[in-house]
Amino acid sequence: MAIKTSIVMVFMVCLAGVHCHTYYLGSCPRVDPVNDFDMSKFLGRWYVIQKFSTASSCWTYDFVRNKTDDSLKIVQSRDHVALDTVGLDNNYRYTGTLDVPDLNRPGFMRVRFPMSLAGKADYVVFSTDYDNYAAIYSCQSILFGHRRSASILSRRPTLDQPYINKIRTKLDSFGVDPHDFSIIDHTDCKTLPSTSLLNVEVNQNTFSTGNVINVAKDVGKTVVNGVVDVAQGVGTIVNRLANSTTTNNAVAPAGNANRDVEFVTVGNRPNESAFLRRIEENF
Secondary structure, eight states: OHHHHHHHHHHHHHHTTOOOOEEEESSOOOOOOOTTOOHHHHOEEEEEEEEETOOOEEEEEEEEEOTTTOOEEEEEEEEOHHHHHTTOOOEEEEEEEEEOSOTTOTTEEEEEOTTOTTOOEEEEEEEEOSSSEEEEEEEEEETTEEEEEEEEEESSSOOOHHHHHHHHHHHHHTTOOGGGEEEOOOTTOOOOOTTOTTEEEEOGGGGOHHHHHHHHHHHHHHHHHHHHHHHHHHHHHHHHHHHHHHHHOSSOOTTHHHHHHHHHOOSSSHHHHHHHHHHHHHO
């Protein structure tokens, strides 16, 4: 669990250097959703053919409706460019929640991802025929401006050029520059076993209180073990010095060496378990 969590943290650090948005001053351009959008037809797997400003490969979107409460979520899956560069197969899934603020405009949604400090973003399906292609535009207001992104989607790993041209032209008509698109490669995509350390998922539960506490406990135990090991090593050295002093000197201060050694060493680690118990009680 601790190793898996560490891998998640590494992915989050890598994410800090990989952007899938472009940044502009001013407010978000208005992009209109498709008329009479039908989410039930839109659900399922979509392959990302082009996306703003990214070098990652094997992007897919899965739109899922919860049968219990009818809530919506999007699962973005991809291979991370940082690990691809060093030749490591990996799967990274990032799950966000979707809501529809106006039921009269179901194609206009709001999305929230766990690591988004700026909160929700507009999420607009502005083109689709449900069976072949789709296009999504997202925009989020930030200090003094906004960040925007767009994705061209296909039900298959490839999409005919006329569909791509149609989507880019429509996006341009809303005043959003289509030249920010990057082409997504789907030629060498692998699905790793769920037990793989490089099969990482970030969702709302990743940063739950329980998970954070468990990580803190793991880190705390690791630090305590390291301190105890160092203390034992120092204690061994002091023991040897004390014994050497006692042997070489005709008169040694009674009890001084033993008192010093008892203070430095942990002697079979009696204090370690108590210290760990205090850490666990505090969490």
